[in-house]
Amino acid sequence: MKNFVMIGLSLWLAAGCTPTDTAEPEVLFKVPANFPEPLYNFEANPITNDGFELGKALFYDPILSRDGSISCGECHSQPSGFTHHGHDLSHGIDNRKGTRNSLPVQNLAWESEFFWDGGVIDLDRVPIAPIENPVEMDEKGTNVLEKLRTSPRYPAMFKRAYGSEEITSAKFLKALSQFMLTLVSADSRYDKFVRNEGETLTPDESAGLTIFKQKCASCHAGELFTDRSYRNNGIAIQGDDEGRSRITANEADRNKFRVPSLRNVAVTGPYMHDGRFYTLDAVLDHYAEGVQDTPNLDLLLNQNGQRGIALTKDERRQVVAFLHTLTDDTFLKNRKFSQN
DSSP: OHHHHHHHHHHHHHTTOOTTOSSOOOOOOOOOTTSOOOOSOGGGSOOOHHHHHHHHHHHTOGGGSTTSOOOHHHHSBGGGTSBOTTOSSOBOGGGOBOSSOOOOOOOGGGOSSBSTTOOBOOGGGTTHHHHHOTTTTOOOHHHHHHHHHTSSSHHHHHHHHHSSSOOOHHHHHHHHHHHHHTOOOOOSHHHHHHTTSSOOOOHHHHHHHHHHHHHTTTTSOTTTTOOOOEEOOOOOOOTTOOBTHHHHOOGGGTTBEEOOOOTTGGGSOSBSTTOOBOSHHHHHHIIIIIOOOOTTOOGGGEETTEESOOOOHHHHHHHHHHHGGGOOHHHHHOGGGSOO
């Protein structure tokens, strides 16, 4: 594949190797066999070993926050699928409480819009939002760059990654992207099953997969388990978060939020944009029994005068069993992605 070849070549060059050398470079990004082609433009930001290491260091460094207390990894913890596990609304600097639940950082090469409302359309610009958000990191980009320039650690790391100690916002943001792009989750039991890699599903898991395809896959579509759309799923309106309409100023987008991927969903709770549901059982109960007739309710949840998704208790149990097969322990435990 084009991306695989390009990235492999960049690693050869970064390692100072030539195609005739016998040593194999480490492949930091590869398109899984059951995934579509990525959307990210790797030609504008090829991943290298030094770029990855720089991005990883920045991701876990609280120097990005105003008082050196909050890192990206604070709200995106690896064992929890790079989410803020256990927090309905993420907590930031000075223990300030945000307004939304933290989305997972995974498979971002296949995304072109980010956050619950799609307010950022370029991965390279995503970190600006939490850094400058007053309840997350509460820092200015110019201050971050100055701290990096005067640190004993980073000028040398930027030189290894980019050939110069010069630290710019573009280099800083692209390095973070290089690390985040490598966070690919595609080695769950489900993946091994669909790729015919010797994995089988239990009868309940198999039944759950069938039900999921029939009743859930219209929104949680494909191998990424999201159609990347914004929908109102009928949760009772709480607070004044207007969702997608905050970005588009379109009344038809009011109360609509991003359809999240369900990969690693068993460990990324709580659920919904405001983290109101703490278990998968509660989520399925909502779709079966709790969908509200809110403005702009998605048509898929309001058909023939019936709201929600018809699911028996047994069907809900089987769907939950299937969702657990999307847990990727290889991804969650990969020391290459961990802070230490």
